[in-house]
Amino acid sequence: MARLIGVIGIVLVALFFLFILKRVISFIFRRRKSTAPFHEDLADVAEDIAGAGKVAATLATAAAYFAAPAGLLAVAAAIGLAPKPLIVVLLPVLVAFAAGAIVLSTLAKLYAKSVRRNRGLKKNDA
Incomplete structure (x- = not known):
């Protein structure tokens, strides 16, 4: 069951x-075709990536919680005698990615807000 949860x-x-990759490539x-200012597009893409990163890290945390070895198997995994599920190994990387994306x-x-303020524009006027 833990293996299935890890794979899912x-x-x-x-x-x-x-x-995330699709969003970055489309950005x-x-x-060149976009009518929105660069700073607005950048803020929108960054927000989408951060949101997806947060969801991915949350799902990975839940999966790692259920897939992580317990009891004596955890001790064996800690000293390298038993394999750790891949989701448990990837979790710190995913959390770091989510934090960096945020x-x-x-x-x-903040950059988009600063540009709007310097140009004297409101958010919807951009």
Whole structure:
């Protein structure tokens, strides 16, 4: 059962990262056609990536909680005698990615707000 939960967790996290990759690629290649200002597009993409990262990290945490070895198996996994599920190994990386994405999203929002303020525009006027 733990193996199934781990696999489902990895598949769900992979789907969220495919969404993130699609969003970044569409931002890069659609930028020339976009009518919105750069700072607004950047803030929107950063917010989407941060949201997807938070959901992926939350799902990975839940999957790792149920898939992590327990009892004597946890001791064996800690000293390297038993394998750890992949979702347990990936969890710190996913949490770090989500935290970094949140920081970048906040910076992009602050940048967009600063540009709007300097231009004397309101959010909907951009």
